[in-house]
Amino acid sequence: xxxxxxxxxxxxxxxxxxxxxxxxxxxxxxxxxxxxxxxxxxxxxxxxxxxxxxxxxxxxxxxxxxxxxxxxxxxxxxxxxxxxxxxxxxxxxxxxxxxxxxxxxxxxxxxxxxxxxxxxxxxxxxxxxxxxxxxxxxxxxxxxxxxxxxxxxxxxxxxxxxxxxxxxxxxxxxxxxxxxxxxxxxxxxxxxxxxxxxxxxxxxxxxxxxxxxxxxxxxx
Amino acid sequence: xxxxxxxxxxxxxxxxxxxxxxxxxxxxxxxxxxxxxxxxxxxxxxxxxxxxxxxxxxxxxxxxxxxxxxxxxxxxxxxxxxxxxxxxxxxxxxxxxxxxxxxxxxxxxxxxxxxxxxxxxxxxxxxxxxxxxxxxxxxxxxxxxxxxxxxxxxxxxxxxxxxxxxxxxxxxxxxxxxxxxxxxxxxxxxxxxxxxxxxxxxxxxxxxxxxxxxxxxxxx
DNA sequence: TAGATTGTTAATCGATTAACAATC
DNA sequence: TAGATTGTTAATCGATTAACAATC
Numbered sequence: 001x002x003x004x005x006x007x008x009x010x011x012x013x014x015x016x017x018x019x020x021x022x023x024x025x026x027x028x029x030x031x032x033x034x035x036x037x038x039x040x041x042x043x044x045x046x047x048x049x050x051x052x053x054x055x056x057x058x059x060x061x062x063x064x065x066x067x068x069x070x071x072x073x074x075x076x077x078x079x080x081x082x083x084x085x086x087x088x089x090x091x092x093x094x095x096x097x098x099x100x101x102x103x104x105x106x107x108x109x110x111x112x113x114x115x116x117x118x119x120x121x122x123x124x125x126x127x128x129x130x131x132x133x134x135x136x137x138x139x140x141x142x143x144x145x146x147x148x149x150x151x152x153x154x155x156x157x158x159x160x161x162x163x164x165x166x167x168x169x170x171x172x173x174x175x176x177x178x179x180x181x182x183x184x185x186x187x188x189x190x191x192x193x194x195x196x197x198x199x200x201x202x203x204x205x206x207x208x209x210x211x212x213x214x215x216x217x218x219x220x
Numbered sequence: 221x222x223x224x225x226x227x228x229x230x231x232x233x234x235x236x237x238x239x240x241x242x243x244x245x246x247x248x249x250x251x252x253x254x255x256x257x258x259x260x261x262x263x264x265x266x267x268x269x270x271x272x273x274x275x276x277x278x279x280x281x282x283x284x285x286x287x288x289x290x291x292x293x294x295x296x297x298x299x300x301x302x303x304x305x306x307x308x309x310x311x312x313x314x315x316x317x318x319x320x321x322x323x324x325x326x327x328x329x330x331x332x333x334x335x336x337x338x339x340x341x342x343x344x345x346x347x348x349x350x351x352x353x354x355x356x357x358x359x360x361x362x363x364x365x366x367x368x369x370x371x372x373x374x375x376x377x378x379x380x381x382x383x384x385x386x387x388x389x390x391x392x393x394x395x396x397x398x399x400x401x402x403x404x405x406x407x408x409x410x411x412x413x414x415x416x417x418x419x420x421x422x423x424x425x426x427x428x429x430x431x432x433x434x435x436x437x438x439x440x
Numbered sequence: 441t442a443g444a445t446t447g448t449t450a451a452t453c454g455a456t457t458a459a460c461a462a463t464c
Numbered sequence: 465t466a467g468a469t470t471g472t473t474a475a476t477c478g479a480t481t482a483a484c485a486a487t488c
Contacts, residue, residue, distance in 0.1 A: 010479065018422040026403060036445065043403075048445095049481055056447060064446040065488035081422050082429025096323060100316035101417070106378070106401040110418045150428060151421065158326070174431070175424045177417060181326040183246060183263075191424050197321070197397065197415065198330045201371065202238040202301050204395045204411045208370060209302025211394070211409075230455065256469065268469095269457055276471060284470040285464035 013054045019044045020051065021077045025110075028070050036067035083111045088147055090173070092164045093155030094119040094127070094134045097179060101155055102130025112151070116143050120160070137167070144171040151175045158182045165192075233274045239264045240271065241297045245330075248290050256287040303331045308367055310393070312384045313375030314339040314347070314354045317399060321375055322350025332371070336363050340380070357387070364391040371395045378402045385412075 023043045027035055041048035055061055061076050062068045078084040091102055091114050101107075102117050117129045120137040127134050135143075143149065152173040154164050161182035168176055168190075175191045178184055186192045243263045247255055261268035275281055281296050282288045298304040311322055311334050321327075322337050337349045340357040347354050355363075363369065372393040374384050381402035388396055388410075395411045398404055406412045 012479070014426050015423055017426070018419040021422065022403065022416075022419065038445080047481065049483090050479090052445090052447065053480080060447070062446050063488060064486065065444050067445065080426065082425045083422055087421075087425065096316055096320035100320050103316060104401075104417075106416075106418055110422075112418065112421060153417075175421070175428055177421060177424075181324075183242065191427055193420050193424055195415065195417065195420060196242075196326075197324075197373075198326055198332065199238040199242065200413050200415060201307075201332060201395075201397060202241065202303055202330075203235055204397075204413055205302045205307065206234050206237070206300065207411060208395055232455070258469080267457065269459090270455090272469090272471065273456080280471070282470050283464060284462065285468050287469065 009057050013057055016044070016046060016051075016054055017077055017081055019046070020054075021074065021081070021083075024070055024074045024077070028074060032070055034067050035070055035073075037062075040068075078111075085111070087112050087151055088115045088149045089113065089151045089153055090115060090140065090143060090149050090168075091117045091153045091155060092119070092137060092140070092168070093160075093179075094121075094124045094129050095155065095157075098155040099129045101153060101179070102132060104130070115147055115149060116140075118143075137164075140167055141171040144168075144173060149173065151177070154178045154180055154184070156180055229277050233277055236264070236266060236271075236274055237297055237301055239266070240274075241294065241301070241303075244290055244294045244297070248294060252290055254287050255290055255293075257282075260288075298331075305331070307332050307371055308335045308369045309333065309371045309373055310335060310360065310363060310369050310388075311337045311373045311375060312339070312357060312360070312388070313380075313399075314341075314344045314349050315375065315377075318375040319349045321373060321399075322352060324350070335367055335369060336360075338363075357384075360387055361391040364388075364393060369393065371397070373397045373399065374404070375399045 020040060023040060024035070037048040037051045040051050058076070058080050061073050075084070089107070089112050091098055094117050098117060102114050107114065114130065114132065117132045117134050118137045118140055119125060119134050122136065124134050125136045150173060152168040152175070154161055154176060156164055158180050161178065161180040162184045165176055165178070165184040165186055169187050173190065176186060176193070178192060178194045181196055181198065183194070184192065240260060243260060244255070257268035257271045260271050278296070278300050281293050295304070309327070309332050311318055314337050318337060322334055327334065334350065334352065337352050337354050338357045338360055339345060339354055342356065344354050345356045370393060372388040372395070374381055374396060376384055378400050381398065381400040382404045385396055385398070385404040385406055389407050393410065396406060396413070398412060398414045401416055401418065403414070404412065
C-alpha cells in the first residue's frame, strides 16, 4: 500500500531537504533541466541512495532511467517545506548584525521578506536598515498581528535577548531564529533555532586539534 | 580494560559537546559548583543517559552519587575540543556582517580572537571594525603565515566568496566558516562550515507549515 | 535491445535509551 | 545505612547503505 506519506518523517530527512533545494536552485541557474541522485549526491555530499529514499517519503518525483526534472523537483521540495510562497519576518535589533541581516538579499531570493526592523533604542528609530525605516520595539505586537508574521529574528545583545523572545512569543511569533549568544527559553509552541557561530567553531576545532596532534605544524 | 579512548567518536557526540560546554559556562557564571546529567539534560534537551554515555568516550569525569564538578567538566570538555587556549581568526569582509562579527565579544569570551579584518575595497581599508583597523586583502597570506592562523571567516558577498576561500586555503587556513550564501568548494584538507540562515529557516518552516495545516490561523 | 537510473527492499550499521550494579 | 547518581551493559530503535527489480 502506498499513497499516504503522512507518516513520521525522520528529522534528518527534513534537515537535508534545504540542502537539496539549494543545489537544485544552483543547477537551475546554470540552465540544467534534468539531474540524477548521483549528481545531487556529489554536490551535497549525501549518498545517492539516501537522497532517493528521502524523497520517497513524500512521493515519486523522478523517472526511472532518466532522473529528476530540476524545475519539478524544486517545486515539490518547496511545497513540502512550505517555501512555495513568501514568508514575512520581523527583525529585532538594528545594530551591525541586524543591519546585515536586513540588507541580505539572499533572504528575499529564497522566499523570506523582512517586513519590519525594530529596536528599543529611540536614537536608532527612524534611521534606515536594509531599505526599511527602523521602528520602535513597542510596535512589534501590532505589526505581528496586523501582518500575521510567524517568524522573528533576534539580533540584539545577550542581555536583551530573553526579553525580546518573550515579547515575540506573546505577540504570536511561532519561529524564532536567535542570533544572540544567550540561551533563551521559549514556550513549547514556539520553535527556537540558535545560530551560534562559536558553537560551530568549537565543533570544527575538535577535528582541527586532532589533525594537528597527528601532523603538527611546527612553530620554529 | 579501559584507558584508550582513541576510538572512533560518533559525529553526534562531537556536535553535542559544545552545547554541554555552553550550559556549563552558564552554570559556572551562576555560581553552581556541582551538577548532574539530569540537570544538564534539562538545559540542553538531551537525554541524561546520552550525556553520560557521550562523556565516557573520553574518560570518567563524575562521581557516583554526587554528579559532576562544573569547573572540572568545563576544563575536560575544553581540552577535548581543543578550546583550552586562544585561537586566532582572520575575518574577510568589512561590511555590516563583518563588522558585526568583529565586534562580537562572545568570540573572545569563548576562546577566539580576531587578529585581522580584511577587505578588498581600498575605501574601507584604514577604517575601524570592532577595534581593529581594516587591512587590505593582499595582506592575508602574510598575516596567516606570520601569526599561524588556522581559522578564517568569510563575510563577503556571494560572488566574492569562492575567491576568498581559495585565497584562504592557499594561505594555510584549515577551517573556514562561510557566512555568505555561496556554496564554496575547498580542498580536502580544509574544513568548511556554512552558516546559512535561510537553510535553518527552511528547516523550521517545514514544522511551521505542518502545524498550520493542522491548526490553521484564520485570516478573517 | 542495451543502458541508465529510479523506487524499494533487505541487510547493515550505529546511535539512543532503559536499566542497574557500582559506588559516593 | 539510605539516597543519589554515575558508568556501563544490553535492548531498542532508527537511520544508512547496498543491491536489484522495475521501467524509462
